[in-house]
Amino acid sequence: MNLPLNPRANLQGAIDLGALAAAREAQQRAALAPKTKNSYVIDVDMSNFEADVIQQSMTVPVVVDLWAQWCEPCKQLSPILEKLAADYAGRFVLAKIDIDANPELSQAFQVQSIPMVLAFVGGQPLGLFQGALPEVQIRPVIDQVLAAAAQAGVSGIAVASESTESDKDPASESLSETHDEAPSDPRFDAAETAIEAGDWDSAIAAYKVILKDAPKDPVARIGMLNVELMKRTDDMDFESVLASTDDSCESQLKRADALFLMNDYDESFACIIEIVRANIGDQRSLAQERLLALFDIAGTSHPSVTKARLALSNALF
Incomplete structure (x- = not known):
């Protein structure tokens, strides 16, 4: 088999x-x-x-x-x-x-x-x-x-x-x-209810309330990053995104999200690092911020994250 x-x-x-x-x-x-x-x-x-x-x-x-x-x-x-x-x-x-x-x-x-x-x-x-x-x-x-x-x-x-x-x-x-x-944490009830309803904006808002009081809360931070990813890809046509030859920053960020959701972390990170390498100003900042968010979702100890961090450093410097 x-x-x-x-x-x-x-x-x-x-x-x-x-x-x-x-x-x-x-x-x-x-x-x-x-x-x-x-x-x-x-x-x-x-x-x-x-x-x-x-x-x-x-x-x-x-x-x-x-x-x-x-x-x-x-x-x-x-x-x-x-x-x-x-x-x-x-x-x-x-x-x-x-x-x-x-x-x-x-x-x-x-x-x-x-x-x-x-x-x-x-x-x-x-x-x-x-x-x-x-x-x-x-x-x-x-x-x-x-x-x-x-x-x-x-x-x-x-x-x-x-x-x-x-x-x-x-x-x-x-x-x-x-x-x-372990008892459930009532602070997260609003976020979980919103996620179950597919109400990404309300879930993000609920996580922000938690982070306002506890800026370093890892569950709230990772939860919000995950919901932001789900919001970005809610109506995504994965096949069209992956087949697209558009090399604009927006299209490549969409491609990176699609690849990430399919657990192809190496290719996802490579897409964003190329944006960082090829751009300056706002587009580079946006790409770098997006990449760091995906690093956090994947987990800082993931081998693909370790490899991509080195590639990001080379692209920046």
Whole structure:
């Protein structure tokens, strides 16, 4: 089994954040379902991969978490993904694959480092990200998967399986308890409500209120940057943007946003760095500001960010 995991190839023309409206409707249906202690998390191996990942993704998006017992970043990421699976209440299923116990699947996915996260929509794999990202960076990725799924007509709601204490993954048990017990921060309620409604301006305004009192709040800052990105790309025709030969600053910034949302960080950053290199004044300042924002969303420790920072320095000096 050889699965293509190039996110640019799989997501080009597929992620249209305008489709979030349909995905939001599915979320509302899920919100009306009775709340239980059931789990939307499943363990997957070769015996159930075809049924629980490939076939299930025909009706419900499946997010795949590739992990191992010895992997410390996996222990940070797994409980976040499990919490999101519960929060989204069946709009996607989280499938966990232990790569040590399933070397055939690890080889099929061409795993080079873990944690590694991808999704299946309509039986097709979509590369998402590698490494342990914080929840504030993962939520927009999940929203993008759900938007692509809604556009493809995959917007079913999964039926949760019964969860018991013995079902808990030892890689994430203690951290899961931390997530379960942590109370929500009411300061973010307005922003979250606006995001669920697709009201990007109100969400940005809500984050600005938080940042006025706490200018360095990382959750609010990254949250606002993510919402600004979603606002810029809300009605974007990704295929047209990527096919365009217009080399203007505005067009290249749009192209950079599209590439970024498809996780092609290297090409996205390269587009903006070229603007910095070729321009002076306001256009250079705008491009530099946009690039730094994308750096923050991607995460300062991401290898593409490290490489792009050096390229930016060379372009500036």
